Amino acid sequence: MNRRRTSLTISQAAAIFAAALLYLVLLLWWMLPMLRAQPGLHPATHWYLIGFVLFPPMIAYAVWQAHREGANSFAERLTSLNIRPMSQRDWRYAAAGVFSVLGGTGVLLAAWSNLARLDLLPPVETEPWCIDMSPLEGRDRLLLLLWAPMFVLNIVGEELLWRGYVQSRLTVRWGWLVVSLLWLAFHIPFGIPVMVLSLPLMLILPFIFDRTKNTTVAILIHGMYNGPAFLAAAFGLLPG
Template sequence: MAKVEGRNGMKQIIQALYIRPFSKKEMVYSIIGLLLVFICAGLVFSVSLLLNKFFGIKPLTTTPWFMEMQPFQGYERLLLLIWLPMFFFNIIGEEILWRRYIQSRLQGKYSWLLCSFLWLLFHIPFGIDLMIMLIPVIIIIPYIFNKTKNTLVGIFIHGFFNGPIFVLVALGFIK
């Protein structure tokens, strides 16, 4: 799309995608944003467990039925090498789509909230439980992008939130 919009050469394309090295301020936003995402997601999950314990409400299921998997065993762990490029393109592709091509075109002081809502709707196929678990990331990344206008911030937070969790599930450390 950047090329279609008249950008020629990799440098112009990268600039058009709002990808640039972190400034000190953006690094602080990224680290604080990532910590907030983990803390808030942990709170959401904890509340779910408490509601289950005290009121019998079904706890949130963190994996949609179509993505359920057994932990990798033996040589299956080598599948993580195949997963790396897919993960790379999924996270970068999603962030470029949502930050650069959708959020950056929305107008208004609180347009990041509209982007958050649209991004939440995008996750409907993953089910309501996962949508609830994603609320922190769905709100925090668009807010921080709104402050920094750097797609790399979203890639950083999204990648360091999703990546370790997937690896821990794939290796059987969490379910």
């Protein structure tokens, strides 16, 4: 078997991110209003259903590119996309990454809130306009059974494509920073507050992947950032 890993330029990486961004914008422009027009559909499910359409193509594209490079078996594709077991060093990086991302986000949130109290900034909006994060009550909590697989697709889809494929093949100095900026741009549709509060994740996670070259580490950090916060909102544990 002849395997050759692709090298990506900044423009090629930017094109991949731009295609994903345009697809996201299309879904928010076309699919979201259609879902909101359905009177019997719980608002929380709108993003869940969009996620089922948004993230699988990311996984498919990353796997397809690995296949094009000659990774034909499941194990070879995992290796091609840098999915491997965690070493002790990886666990240390993952733990440091989770604490750094959560701590950095907390500092930004506190700083924004203080500036808002001084009327130097508008009140911070932690909920993206397109995602309903109101607490789920009673039987509506069963909707988390729909959220869970979408969440897995979200984290795995982004990390396989952004880290496992794009960043690991970007042949430029400071490639992790290039990916950080492109990843930040991908979140433009969610609004400025979300982008600002996501800066620690956008910068720290690609940096750690640059050090570990292990997509499993990135999946863990990303999941520990998104998952607990969403569940806390769903169960009404966040301050109002």
